[in-house]
Amino acid sequence: MTDSSNNLTSIFSSSDDFNGATRNLFPGQLFFLQEIQILEIFIAISVFIAIHSFTQKKHHGLPVWPVFGMLPSLLLTGLRTNLYEWITNVLLHQNGTFRFKGPWFSSLNCVMTSDPRNLEHLLKTKFPNFPKGHFFHDTVRDLLGDGIFSADDETWQRQRKTASIEFHSTKFRQLTTQSLLELVHARLLLVLEEAINKSNAIDLQDILLRLTFDNVCMIAFGVDPGCLRPNLPEIPFAKAFEDATEATLLRFVTPTCVWKAMRFFNIGMERKLNISIKGVDEFADDVIRTRKKELSLHYDQDDEKNKKRTDLLTVFMGLKDESGQPFSDKFLRDICVNFILAGRDTSSVALSWFFWLLDRNPVVEERILEEICKLVSEREKDTSKNNGEIESCLIFRPEEIKKMEYLQAALSEALRLYPSVPVDHKEVVEDDIFPDGTVLKKGTKVIYAIYAMGRMEAIWGKDCREFKPERWLRDGHFMSESAYKFTAFNGGPRLCLGRDFAYYQMKFVAANIIYRYRVKVVENHPVVPKLALTMYIKHGLKVNLYRRDEAELRKYFKIS
Numbered sequence: 001m002t003d004s005s006n007n008l009t010s011i012f013s014s015s016d017d018f019n020g021a022t023r024n025l026f027p028g029q030l031f032f033l034q035e036i037q038i039l040e041i042f043i044a045i046s047v048f049i050a051i052h053s054f055t056q057k058k059h060h061g062l063p064v065w066p067v068f069g070m071l072p073s074l075l076l077t078g079l080r081t082n083l084y085e086w087i088t089n090v091l092l093h094q095n096g097t098f099r100f101k102g103p104w105f106s107s108l109n110c111v112m113t114s115d116p117r118n119l120e121h122l123l124k125t126k127f128p129n130f131p132k133g134h135f136f137h138d139t140v141r142d143l144l145g146d147g148i149f150s151a152d153d154e155t156w157q158r159q160r161k162t163a164s165i166e167f168h169s170t171k172f173r174q175l176t177t178q179s180l181l182e183l184v185h186a187r188l189l190l191v192l193e194e195a196i197n198k199s200n201a202i203d204l205q206d207i208l209l210r211l212t213f214d215n216v217c218m219i220a221f222g223v224d225p226g227c228l229r230p231n232l233p234e235i236p237f238a239k240a241f242e243d244a245t246e247a248t249l250l251r252f253v254t255p256t257c258v259w260k261a262m263r264f265f266n267i268g269m270e271r272k273l274n275i276s277i278k279g280v281d282e283f284a285d286d287v288i289r290t291r292k293k294e295l296s297l298h299y300d301q302d303d304e305k306n307k308k309r310t311d312l313l314t315v316f317m318g319l320k321d322e323s324g325q326p327f328s329d330k331f332l333r334d335i336c337v338n339f340i341l342a343g344r345d346t347s348s349v350a351l352s353w354f355f356w357l358l359d360r361n362p363v364v365e366e367r368i369l370e371e372i373c374k375l376v377s378e379r380e381k382d383t384s385k386n387n388g389e390i391e392s393c394l395i396f397r398p399e400e401i402k403k404m405e406y407l408q409a410a411l412s413e414a415l416r417l418y419p420s421v422p423v424d425h426k427e428v429v430e431d432d433i434f435p436d437g438t439v440l441k442k443g444t445k446v447i448y449a450i451y452a453m454g455r456m457e458a459i460w461g462k463d464c465r466e467f468k469p470e471r472w473l474r475d476g477h478f479m480s481e482s483a484y485k486f487t488a489f490n491g492g493p494r495l496c497l498g499r500d501f502a503y504y505q506m507k508f509v510a511a512n513i514i515y516r517y518r519v520k521v522v523e524n525h526p527v528v529p530k531l532a533l534t535m536y537i538k539h540g541l542k543v544n545l546y547r548r549d550e551a552e553l554r555k556y557f558k559i560s
C-alpha cells in the first residue's frame with residue numbers, strides 16, 4: 001500500500017517535474033514538443049491500423065481499413081490493373097467465394113463467387129430468391145430502363161415469353177440465316193477485300209461490332225442501319241452506346257450517393273453518361289417512330305410487307321400492357337436498347353478474342369481449316385462436281401455450319417477464357433445459405449465472376465489457362481458443359497435467349513474469314529480487356545489479313 005502510494009506520488013511528482021520543466025521552455029519549443037507527441041501518437045495509431053488491416057487480409061482476402069473497408073485495394077490495384085484478373089486472384093485465395101467490404105455507409109458490400117455449386121443455387125434451384133434486384137435496376141436504369149436485362153418479375157417474364165416464342169419460330173430462324181448470309185457476302189467480305197487491296201491494317205473488333213449491330217437491328221427491328229460498308233462510316237450511335245455502357249459500369253464501383261450527387265450536378269462520368277444516353281435514345285426513338293409510321297400508313301391497305309414482318313419490335317408493338325394499352329414509346333425504347341446490347345456487344349467481342357487466341361495458337365487454326373475443307377470436299381463429292389477447283393465464292397450451308405464441331409469447341413473455349421459478360425449480378429430477397437456455407441443476409445448483393453470461373457483449376461483442371469478446344473470434344477464430337485460451370489451464356493430460367501443464334505452467327509462469320517484469310521494480329525498491339533458491361537478489347541484488335549491462295553487450301557483439302 002505504502003509502496004503503491006509512493007509510486008503514485010512519484011508519478012505525480014514526475015508529472016509535476018515535467019510541468020515545471022515545460023514551464024521553463026519557450027512557447028515555440030513547447031509547441032514543437034507537443035507536435036512531436038501528436039506525430040508519435042499518429043504514427044503509432046497508423047502502424048496499428050495498418051498491421052490490423054493487413055492481418056485481416058488472411059481471413060477476408062484483402063486488407064480491411066477502418067471506414068474505407070476494402071475500397072483502397074480496389075482503387076489502388078483492382079481498377080488500376082486488370083480488374084478481372086484481380087478478382088480472380090482474390091477468389092483463388094479464398095476458395096472461390098469472398099465478401100467484399102465497401103466503405104461505411106456505401107453500397108459496395110457484396111459477396112463474390114465463382115463456385116459452380118453456388119451458381120446452380122442462385123441461377124436455378126433458388127432462382128426466385130435471387131432477382132437482379134433494386135440496386136442493379138437503379139444503377140442501370142438510365143441506360144437499360146425496364147428492358148429484359150434489368151427487369152424482374154412480371155416485366156421480365158412478359159418480355160422473356162414474347163421474345164422466346166419469337167426466337168424459336170421458323171420464320172425468325174429463316175430471317176437470321178438470310179440476314180447473316182447477306183451481311184457476310186455482300187458487306188463483310190467486301191470490306192475485308194478492300195483492306196487487303198489497300199494493304200491496310202484493320203480493327204477487326206470494330207468491323208465485327210458493325211456486323212453484329214447491323215445484324216441485330218435487322219432481326220430485332222427489321223431495319224438495316226448500314227454500319228458495315230466500305231470506308232466504314234462514322235456511326236455516332238456506336239460511340240454513344242460504348243460510352244454509355246462504360247459509364248454505367250463505373251456506377252457499380254462508385255458509392256451510390258457519390259454517383260447520384262454527380263448525376264444531380266451533371267458532372268464527371270455522369271455528364272458523359274447523360275450525353276451518351278441522349279445519343280442512344282435518338283437512335284431508338286428514330287427506329288420506333290419510323291416503324292409506327294410504316295404500320296399506321298399501311299394499316300388500311302392491309303400491306304403485305306407489314307404482314308410479313310417478323311421482327312421483335314413489330315411483335316411487341318402489337319401487344320398490350322397489363323392495363324390493356326399498347327406499350328409506351330419509353331418501354332419500346334428499353335426493349336430496343338436491351339436487344340442491341342444483347343446482340344451487338346456479345347458475339348462481336350467473343351469473335352475478337354477468338355481471333356486473337358487463334359493468332360497465338362496456329363495449330364488450332366489449322367484444325368479448324370481442316371474441318372472446313374473436309375466439309376467442302378464432301379459437298380463436292382455429293383454433287384459429283386469435283387473437278388479439282390476450289391471455290392472462292394463458296395457459300396456455307398446451314399447444315400455444314402452445324403457440322404463444324406471443332407470450330408464450335410474453339411469458340412466455346414474462347415468464351416470460357418474471355419466471356420463476353422465477365423461478371424453478373426443478383427440480390428438476395430430472403431436470408432439464405434450458399435451450398436459452400438456462405439451466409440447471405442436479405443439484401444446482400446451477389447456478384448458471380450464468370451471470367452474468374454474459366455481460370456479455376458478446381459473447375460477446369462491444371463491447364464485451365466490454356467486455350468484447348470479439345471477439352472470440349474468427346475470422340476470428336478462437341479459436348480456442351482453444365483451452365484453452372486461454363487456460365488458464359490448464364491443459366492437457369494434466365495439462360496441467354498440468343499445462344500443458338502449466337503453460335504450460328506459466330507461459326508458462320510469465323511468459317512468465312514478463316515477459309516479465305518490468315519488473320520495476323522499487328523505486332524506489339526496491346527490486347528487487354530476494357531472495363532465495360534461487356535468485355536471489349538480495350539484498344540480494338542488491329543490485324544493484317546493475308547489471302548489464302550489455292551495452293552495453301554489444297555494442302556488442307558489433301559489432309560482432310
Ligand code: HEM
Pocket residue numbers: 148149160163216342343344346347350415419420421424425487488489490493494495496497498499501502
Ligand atoms: C457470344 C454471344 C453471347 C453471349 C456470350 C451471351 C451471354 C448472355 C448472358 C451472360 C446473359 C445473361 C445476362 C443477365 O441476365 O445479366 C444473356 C442474356 C440474354 N441474351 Fe445473350 N449472349 C450472347 C448473344 C446473344 C444474342 C446474339 C442475342 C440476341 C440477338 C442474345 C439475347 C439475349 C437475351 C434476350 C437475354 C436476356 C435473357 C433473360 O434475362 O431472360 N444474346 N446473354
